[in-house]
Amino acid sequence: xxxxxxxxxxxxxxxxxxxxxxxxxxxxxxxxxxxxxxxxxxxxxxxxxxxxxxxxxxxxxxxxxxxxxxxxxxxxxxxxxxxxxxxxxxxxxxxxxxxxxxxxxxxxxxxxxxxxxxxxxxxxxxxxxxxxxxxxxxxxxxxxxxxxxxxxxxxxxxxxxxxxxxxxxxxxxxxxxxxxxxxxxxxxxxxxxxxxxxxxxxxxxxxxxxxxxxxxxxxxxxxxxxxxxxxxxxxxxxxxxxxxxxxxxxxxxxxxxxxxxxxxxxxxx
Amino acid sequence: xxxxxxxxxxxxxxxxxxxxxxxxxxxxxxxxxxxxxxxxxxxxxxxxxxxxxxxxxxxxxxxxxxxxxxxxxxxxxxxxxxxxxxxxxxxxxxxxxxxxxxxxxxxxxxxxxxxxxxxxxxxxxxxxxxxxxxxxxxxxxxxxxxxxxxxxxxxxxxxxxxxxxxxxxxxxxxxxxxxxxxxxxxxxxxxxxxxxxxxxxxxxxxxxxxxxxxxxxxxxxxxxxxxxxxxxxxxxxxxxxxxxxxxxxxxxxxxxxxxxxxxxxxxxxxxxxxxxxx
Numbered sequence: 001x002x003x004x005x006x007x008x009x010x011x012x013x014x015x016x017x018x019x020x021x022x023x024x025x026x027x028x029x030x031x032x033x034x035x036x037x038x039x040x041x042x043x044x045x046x047x048x049x050x051x052x053x054x055x056x057x058x059x060x061x062x063x064x065x066x067x068x069x070x071x072x073x074x075x076x077x078x079x080x081x082x083x084x085x086x087x088x089x090x091x092x093x094x095x096x097x098x099x100x101x102x103x104x105x106x107x108x109x110x111x112x113x114x115x116x117x118x119x120x121x122x123x124x125x126x127x128x129x130x131x132x133x134x135x136x137x138x139x140x141x142x143x144x145x146x147x148x149x150x151x152x153x154x155x156x157x158x159x160x161x162x163x164x165x166x167x168x169x170x171x172x173x174x175x176x177x178x179x180x181x182x183x184x185x186x187x188x189x190x191x192x193x194x195x196x197x198x199x200x201x202x203x204x205x206x207x208x209x210x211x212x213x214x215x216x217x218x219x220x221x222x223x224x225x226x227x228x229x230x231x232x233x234x235x236x237x238x239x240x241x242x243x244x245x246x247x248x249x250x251x252x253x254x255x256x257x258x259x260x261x262x263x264x265x266x267x268x269x
Numbered sequence: 270x271x272x273x274x275x276x277x278x279x280x281x282x283x284x285x286x287x288x289x290x291x292x293x294x295x296x297x298x299x300x301x302x303x304x305x306x307x308x309x310x311x312x313x314x315x316x317x318x319x320x321x322x323x324x325x326x327x328x329x330x331x332x333x334x335x336x337x338x339x340x341x342x343x344x345x346x347x348x349x350x351x352x353x354x355x356x357x358x359x360x361x362x363x364x365x366x367x368x369x370x371x372x373x374x375x376x377x378x379x380x381x382x383x384x385x386x387x388x389x390x391x392x393x394x395x396x397x398x399x400x401x402x403x404x405x406x407x408x409x410x411x412x413x414x415x416x417x418x419x420x421x422x423x424x425x426x427x428x429x430x431x432x433x434x435x436x437x438x439x440x441x442x443x444x445x446x447x448x449x450x451x452x453x454x455x456x457x458x459x460x461x462x463x464x465x466x467x468x469x470x471x472x473x474x475x476x477x478x479x480x481x482x483x484x485x486x487x488x489x490x491x492x493x494x495x496x497x498x499x500x501x502x503x504x505x506x507x508x509x510x511x512x513x514x515x516x517x518x519x520x521x522x523x524x525x526x527x528x529x530x531x532x533x534x535x536x537x538x539x540x541x542x543x544x545x546x547x
Contacts, residue, residue, distance in 0.1 A: 061437070064437075064441055065440075065441065066437045066440060066441060089441065091437075091441055093434045093437075094434075095434060097432065097434040097435055099435065099452075099453075099456065100539070101456045101457075101459070101537075101538045101539075102456075102538075110438075110442070110452070111442045114439065114442040114443065114444045114448055114452075115442065115443070142537055142538050143538075144538060162442075
């Protein structure tokens, strides 16, 4: 299987993504993942949390259809209505992954260009996506002229421009300084609240996962398996106050404790 | 998203080279040149060397002016050959690299021969080419043989250095092969291609000269290298120097032009074309 299969009618009851006993063994013989099960409801914000190299990114790439699982099944809900894009998935990589040879606007336009969208429609959507991430003024700048945080915003705008149902984010803010990361966290929450997309967010930061998600999925070290699931039932909307609340500290402690066994076998990390 | 408090784009904070140092970098080579030329002229005059042994720079310059008609015509001929060889090398090198990138089988079958063609000295191939091909064609083929390889190998390197995540992105959005080539692979490879072309420019001049020299005794040529060979037979040493001077100048101009084009194309985004600052 090269493409993620569509969820069957029975499964579509509110599920956006469904992984069943998925394993991934790379050609080098490294067992990266699994068996791993994961169900993500439509509109849910889920974080995958685990030590470096635990297969979080592998899981994300499999959901995106970038590579096939060695065994098991990957189901992704087909988007309703139009059939543009593989399955209505937007992907944000760890690096901004922008084309350095062209402007921010052209970078954001890329998914529409590849889908042969009409120019007029594309222009409108590109402008809207840039506005959503607060980059409207920098549309004509080249990626190298932007700061790390702004590059990430451009990358996010590109993922949003196709209006995907599912947003996959692979440690997108890991390389940013703390202040910038906090601001992008807040902006991401606001976006998610407005757009109600399904978000699967890979991170190795306990604090980030608790702050952002409705549910934290803790994974073991390689090969990555489900270690624990923690529901974060914090009051909405989450703001900077949540970051300093006792609630937040409690959840962070709980998630840290759940994560500790994943690190026990790893020395020096 | 709410506010954007990221600092504004900072103007390029150049740390300017001290003016004296920059001046020295321009002036020093000129001083060396002037001193060399003066010493040369001095030796020729003091030793009363006849022009057929060693002409002084003044004599060379005089020849350049007196023989300008002939030499300029020859320069144009050589430049035309160089240009044709260069264009053939550029197109051939890029096209081969694209084919190799598309089909591993083709690459495995043909690449060794590209290497063989490159490592065999062109001066040794030229006489053979002149036997089997009309002279004008042979000269262009010579220029092509020496110049296409850097384009081929650089373009291949460029096509293989595509960012892995960007490639994944193109796959995610269902890009066709043509789209991936046009929007991803070729732009990624552009700095490498331009680097290859810059080397190829100088090499195609060398190829053209080598072939003209090899063809020299056949007598049909009229390029600068042919003028050098011909003047050698006639012991017209000043003209040899004058022709050499023109060849040198042509090489410098070719290199400068290609470097300029490369800079203009890449200046907005590629590290190589950006200043050292920031």
